[in-house]
Amino acid sequence: MTTTAIASTELTDLLEVLAKTRGFLRFTVQGLTDEQARLTPTASKLSLGGLIKHVRTVEEAWMRFAVGGAELMMGSVEQDWENGFRMLADETLEGLLKDYEETAAKTERLLGELDLNTAYPLPQAPWFEAGASWSVRKAAMHIIAETAQHSGHADIIRETIDGQKTMG
Structure with a gap:
């Protein structure tokens, strides 16, 4: 198998797993009203709509990193962290x-255009190893x-709202 074929298979695998995890998250919110998607029925302050919003924001930030490193990632990171987990009234x-x-x-x-081997230094943060x-x-x-x-978090929240489970 050629290096190109291996890389293509790897990319296909990454995209398939990502699509599957996204599918679980989307399934969790199917059939909900906006009001239900805003509910925070567990001990946490998480809502289903807020989780969709957060996961999108995080994905966008990491893809900016993938394109140009920490500077691009941090350049437009959400400033309102708390509301990034909430589905707002509007x-x-x-x-x-x-x-x-x-x-x-x-x-x-x-991901189809980028070289998976390209690497960048991580942003400075207490949760990343320095350098x-x-x-x-x-x-x-x-x-x-x-x-x-967050799909797992969403599943617990949805089950609390109306008993629906993503799996099982």
């Missing part, structure tokens, strides 16, 4: 899902992990 679930779909399409296009770098590949894997983690 937002609709339909609008948040549409925005998320646009982000997903852009991510898939960019560490991540490749585009690792940024893509982080997007998958972030989406999967």
Whole structure:
């Protein structure tokens, strides 16, 4: 198998897993009203609409990193962290899902164009090892992990709202 074929298979695998985790998250909110998507029925302050919004924001930030490193990532990182987890009164679930779909399409296009081996130093933050770098590949894997983690949060919130489960 050639290096190009291996890279293509790897990209296909990354995109398939990302699509699956996104699918779980989208499934979790199907059939909800905007009011239900704003509910915070668990011990946390998380809502389903807020999780969709947050996951989109994080994906966009990491894809900016994948394109140009920490400076590009941090250049427009959401300043209002708390509201980044909330579905605000002027937002609709339909609008948040549409925005998320646009982000997903852009991510898939960019990952198809970028070299997965390109690496950049991480931004300075207490949760990153000082001086560490991540490749585009690792940024893509982080997007998958972030989406999967929040899909689990969403599943618990949805089950609390009306008993629907994503799996099981």
